[in-house]
Amino acid sequence: MFTVGAGVGGAVLLGAPGSASAAPELWSRPGTVGAPGVAGLHLQFGADASREVVVSWHTTAPVSRPRVLLGSPAGGLGLTVPADTTTYRDARSGTEVRVHHARLGSLRPDTEYVYAAVHDGAPPELGTVRTAPRGRAPFRFTSFGDQGTPTLGKQVNGTWVNDNLGSPAAGDVTAAVEAAAPLFHLVNGDLCYANLATDRVRTWSDWFNNNTRSARYRPWMPAAGNHENELGNGPIGYGAYQTYFSVPDSGADPELRGLWYAFTAGSVRVISLNNDDVAYQDGGNSYVHGYSGGAQRRWLEAELAASRSNPDIDWIVVCMHQVVVSTVDKANGADLGIRENWVPLFDRYGVDLVVCGHEHHYERSHPIRGQQPNDTRTPMPVDTRTDVVDTSRGTVHMVIGGGGTSVPSNHLFFSPARCRVITGVGAPDPNTGKRAPIYVLEDAPWSAVRDPDHSYGFAAFDVDPGKPGGTTSISVTYYAVSDPYGTATPVDHFTLTRPRGAR
Ligand SMILES: [Fe+2]
Ligand SMILES: [Fe+2]
Numbered sequence: 001m002f003t004v005g006a007g008v009g010g011a012v013l014l015g016a017p018g019s020a021s022a023a024p025e026l027w028s029r030p031g032t033v034g035a036p037g038v039a040g041l042h043l044q045f046g047a048d049a050s051r052e053v054v055v056s057w058h059t060t061a062p063v064s065r066p067r068v069l070l071g072s073p074a075g076g077l078g079l080t081v082p083a084d085t086t087t088y089r090d091a092r093s094g095t096e097v098r099v100h101h102a103r104l105g106s107l108r109p110d111t112e113y114v115y116a117a118v119h120d121g122a123p124p125e126l127g128t129v130r131t132a133p134r135g136r137a138p139f140r141f142t143s144f145g146d147q148g149t150p151t152l153g154k155q156v157n158g159t160w161v162n163d164n165l166g167s168p169a170a171g172d173v174t175a176a177v178e179a180a181a182p183l184f185h186l187v188n189g190d191l192c193y194a195n196l197a198t199d200r201v202r203t204w205s206d207w208f209n210n211n212t213r214s215a216r217y218r219p220w221m222p223a224a225g226n227h228e229n230e231l232g233n234g235p236i237g238y239g240a241y242q243t244y245f246s247v248p249d250s251g252a253d254p255e256l257r258g259l260w261y262a263f264t265a266g267s268v269r270v271i272s273l274n275n276d277d278v279a280y281q282d283g284g285n286s287y288v289h290g291y292s293g294g295a296q297r298r299w300l301e302a303e304l305a306a307s308r309s310n311p312d313i314d315w316i317v318v319c320m321h322q323v324v325v326s327t328v329d330k331a332n333g334a335d336l337g338i339r340e341n342w343v344p345l346f347d348r349y350g351v352d353l354v355v356c357g358h359e360h361h362y363e364r365s366h367p368i369r370g371q372q373p374n375d376t377r378t379p380m381p382v383d384t385r386t387d388v389v390d391t392s393r394g395t396v397h398m399v400i401g402g403g404g405t406s407v408p409s410n411h412l413f414f415s416p417a418r419c420r421v422i423t424g425v426g427a428p429d430p431n432t433g434k435r436a437p438i439y440v441l442e443d444a445p446w447s448a449v450r451d452p453d454h455s456y457g458f459a460a461f462d463v464d465p466g467k468p469g470g471t472t473s474i475s476v477t478y479y480a481v482s483d484p485y486g487t488a489t490p491v492d493h494f495t496l497t498r499p500r501g502a503r
Helices: 169-180 200-215 239-244 295-308 336-341 343-349
Strands: 039-045 053-059 067-072 076-082 084-089 096-104 112-118 125-130 139-144 154-156 159-161 184-187 220-222 261-265 268-272 315-319 353-356 362-365 368-371 379-381 388-390 396-400 418-428 435-443 447-451 457-464 471-481 488-499
Touching: 039 125, 039 200, 039 220, 053 112, 053 125, 067 096, 076 096, 076 112, 084 239, 096 112, 096 239, 139 169, 139 396, 169 200, 169 457, 169 471, 169 488, 184 315, 200 220, 200 239, 220 268, 268 295, 295 315, 295 343, 336 343, 336 418, 343 368, 362 488, 396 457, 396 471, 447 488, 457 488
Parallel strands: 139 184, 184 220, 268 315, 315 353, 353 396, 388 488
Antiparallel strands: 039 053, 053 096, 067 076, 067 112, 084 096, 112 125, 139 457, 154 159, 261 268, 362 396, 362 447, 368 379, 418 435, 457 471, 471 488
16 A cells, blocks of 8 residues: 655656555666666755655666655655766766766655665665754754765775775775664765766765765765766766766756755755865866856855844855865864955855864864954954853864774874965976965964874764744864774864854
């Protein structure tokens, strides 16, 4: 028996509810021999996380009738939603990857759904998803960046050796995030380092195979990092990333689709940015500084203005990759381009929290607002208390880059805290084509908490909407992760607060 869990836009109802003769399509297996399986099953939220979810998977061979069967835990699967297929051809291998996206709309808020992703000839792959609550309600989200793919490989002088910066920890963190059971997970760029790998398509496949054990149950919402920039893939190198993910539409030109976007969950507005547009550092396969011609900045300012004036939004959280703050030596450093382009907007519209990666360790800033009038635009802390932070006074930046790579940077902290800021790049090297960064060293009065002891971990954020007329808060815990069973050890804990909105 099929029961309709919710109305789904464009859906086709298979079998009337209560009809004993309704053929359960899930079990029909048309005789397509050799059909590829449903690989890399994962989820994204739409712009309204309480009503919209996209279910995605991929194949390298063409498939027939990719679709998602949707229903409720009590009623089973009853609706069929066709998937659209988008493709990219990996420029190195020539392999064409086909990504199937089924867009589920008109869902009920704060509701658990079950689904099966299937195409003809393939066994169905099952998942569940919970939609976000509407309005002010408690929920949890999590975050890390710089994951790579899990591999045992071998260790040479204490470092895991492979060609895409993978390590066993890239699997450990996935188990830990899944155990934390967030509503959604933010991936702060440098997903799998496919642009370094000999086999880029396999590297993406490994990344999704590792993470589908969580990403099929809760959306993993990404930001593109410098290692998503793959030579020859797409107009500016992000073709693979743009194809694997179907994120909310930001109105960008088709060539720039999916590189920046926003969505709402409860009273939190999440904004995902691609910092290669404004960063000076030459960190990808090609130098794409300024690629949007200011389009991303214009969108960001409009988005921030709308979010901050929205009476239903309390929290503005930015997910991005390259950093405004970092106190390690011999890694990447902070980037003046982000301080010039984004930080004044974060200040003007009162962004509460920024989660990023790029540096492969954990640290956080004091709340910052304003910049010193110097060469590096040093951020100015507005408070130095580290246990409770009022983000209506300043933005807290968290570097959460211990997602699993073989090159952690937690052993590279300056003592006392200082920051290398990339203020520009030199001419391209005639042999490599790479532009060397120009560094200026600054003091770091904004540095609040640093973790030199653990290479890998994730942060969990528990939103408490508070009461009318009072404050709302986010309880933040950074956990170190050290085994394949998701064992998480709290390392840093603090509370973000701000006045709750008018409603
Ligand atoms: Fe990285
Ligand atoms: Fe990076």
